[in-house]
Amino acid sequence: MVGHCLCGAVVISVAGPHDPRPGACHCRMCQRWSGGLFLCFNAEAEGVKVEGPVTRYASSAFAERAFCSVCGSHLWMRNTNVGNTSYELMPGLFDGELTVPLRSEVYSDRAMASVQLKGDHRRATQAEYEQKNLFVKGDAP
Numbered sequence: 001m002v003g004h005c006l007c008g009a010v011v012i013s014v015a016g017p018h019d020p021r022p023g024a025c026h027c028r029m030c031q032r033w034s035g036g037l038f039l040c041f042n043a044e045a046e047g048v049k050v051e052g053p054v055t056r057y058a059s060s061a062f063a064e065r066a067f068c069s070v071c072g073s074h075l076w077m078r079n080t081n082v083g084n085t086s087y088e089l090m091p092g093l094f095d096g097e098l099t100v101p102l103r104s105e106v107y108s109d110r111a112m113a114s115v116q117l118k119g120d121h122r123r124a125t126q127a128e129y130e131q132k133n134l135f136v137k138g139d140a141p
Contacts, residue, residue, distance in 0.1 A: 003093030005073035009052045012075065012093060016047015021103035022091045026111040027126070033065060033074065037115045040077060040088035041103075048087050050075075 001014040022039045030038035053069035059077075066075040077088045091100070104122040106129045111117070124132075 001094055001096060003089070003095070005052070005068035005071055005075065005093065007068065007071035007073070009070040010054055010068045010073070010075060011051045012089065013049040013051075014043045014047055014089070014094075015049070016044050018043035018047065019103065020091075020100045022100065023088075023103050024105040024117060026105070026107040026115070028110065029059060030077075030107075031110075031112065033059070033077075036112055037117075038077070039091055041091050041100075042086050043089055045085045045087060048089075 001018075001020075002011060003014075004011045019042050022041045025038040025040075027038075054066050054075060055069045056064045056066045058080075059065045062081050063077055063079050065077050067073060068075060073093070074090050075093065076090065078084070078086075079088075091098075102117060102119055102121045104124070105111075105117055106124045107126050108117075108123040109125040
């Protein structure tokens with residue numbers, strides 16, 4: 001599976017384990033970064049190859065976000081906690097992922113009125129998600 005940014009300067013290849021079903025996040029940080037809704041799918045780091053000019057930004061104490069240094073396309077969000085070995089890649093970079101259904105939705109109670117997702121997928125409110133992910137609390141206003 002190969003994807004690329006808007007200008008083509010960054011190419012991402014995924015050859016290893018991954019779940020192509022995207023997850024959605026409605027936390028305030030993701031809303032600011034994406035303009036409304038953050039979508040991503042998980043891929044194990046050992047199977048991900050990135051080529052091209054990438055800028056990484058430490059968006060919180062536990063995560064980095066990356067974008068193309070040329071065109072600014074969002075590429076991934078990655079949890080930088082010890083032991084994490086996966087990327088949360090933007091599905092829109094990969095042409096073959098356009099028909100994959102939604103896997104899950106977090107911060108569902110914080111969704112913008114214009115971004116209400118339908119379907120039969122797992123949902124978690126802010127309180128439910130933060131209760132299971134204590135390192136997040138306070139970093140995703």
